[in-house]
Amino acid sequence: DQQVKQNSPSLSVQEGRISILNCDYTNSMFDYFLWYKKYPAEGPTFLISISSIKDKNEDGRFTVFLNKSAKHLSLHIVPSQPGDSAVYFCAARFSGANNLFFGTGTRLTVIP
Amino acid sequence: GAVVSQHPSWVICKSGTSVKIECRSLDFQATTMFWYRQFPKQSLMLMATSNEGSKATYEQGVEKDKFLINHASLTLSTLTVTSAHPEDSSFYICSGQGTDTQYFGPGTRLTVL
Numbered sequence: 001d002q003q004v005k006q007n008s009p010s011l012s013v014q015e016g017r018i019s020i021l022n023c024d025y026t027n028s029m030f031d032y033f034l035w036y037k038k039y040p041a042e043g044p045t046f047l048i049s050i051s052s053i054k055d056k057n058e059d060g061r062f063t064v065f066l067n068k069s070a071k072h073l074s075l076h077i078v079p080s081q082p083g084d085s086a087v088y089f090c091a092a093r094f095s096g097a098n099n100l101f102f103g104t105g106t107r108l109t110v111i112p
Numbered sequence: 113g114a115v116v117s118q119h120p121s122w123v124i125c126k127s128g129t130s131v132k133i134e135c136r137s138l139d140f141q142a143t144t145m146f147w148y149r150q151f152p153k154q155s156l157m158l159m160a161t162s163n164e165g166s167k168a169t170y171e172q173g174v175e176k177d178k179f180l181i182n183h184a185s186l187t188l189s190t191l192t193v194t195s196a197h198p199e200d201s202s203f204y205i206c207s208g209q210g211t212d213t214q215y216f217g218p219g220t221r222l223t224v225l
Contacts, residue, residue, distance in 0.1 A: 043216030
């Protein structure tokens with residue numbers, strides 16, 4: 001049973017524009033959410049996270065928004081750059097636990 | 113960020129043979145390491161959690177006798193796929209638990225003929 005879902009397998013955005021990647025989850029007991037970025041033949045690298053007590057976290061060009069009532073989070077990248085082209089995974093974990101539940105990923109392509 | 117390496121990065125083996133995959137945390141000590149598996153177009157699925165010096169905890173549906181995990185030191189965990197079959201062909205990724213997040217290795221592509 002997929003508890004974390006990314007319904008868009010791919011997204012193409014023009015350089016300089018905003019990229020919005022979406023993620024939905026089913027278990028309201030998740031209390032921490034993370035976004036990872038993955039290049040081909042490499043492992044995922046941590047990008048940004050958000051605790052369930054917040055609704056927004058910003059780090060440079062990356063902002064994560066959390067809507068607990070909708071069980072939805074999104075990652076905004078602005079402005080998008082060609083180097084942002086990668087597969088983005090959202091992940092969630094329970095309080096006090098380290099193991100992560102991953103979505104299926106969204107492949108972002110930023111067109112120069 | 114912290115670095116995790118995996119070896120080998122790619123392995124092809126015959127059905128029925130065993131394959132060992134190494135996962136090393138290069139610049140930090142990982143008391144806890146995780147092993148994931150990713151099939152095409154699917155998400156990373158946690159297989160097992162290993163704590164240094166103790167037995168691994170396997171997720172439901174993962175055969176502990178088939179996927180042997182050893183975490184003998186704070187910087188090394190190994191996954192041995194025993195009697196591999198074509199359905200075990202997958203991308204195996206390990207991670208080490210850091211202070212705030214997991215740091216992932218580059219993955220190992222296993223193909224069983």
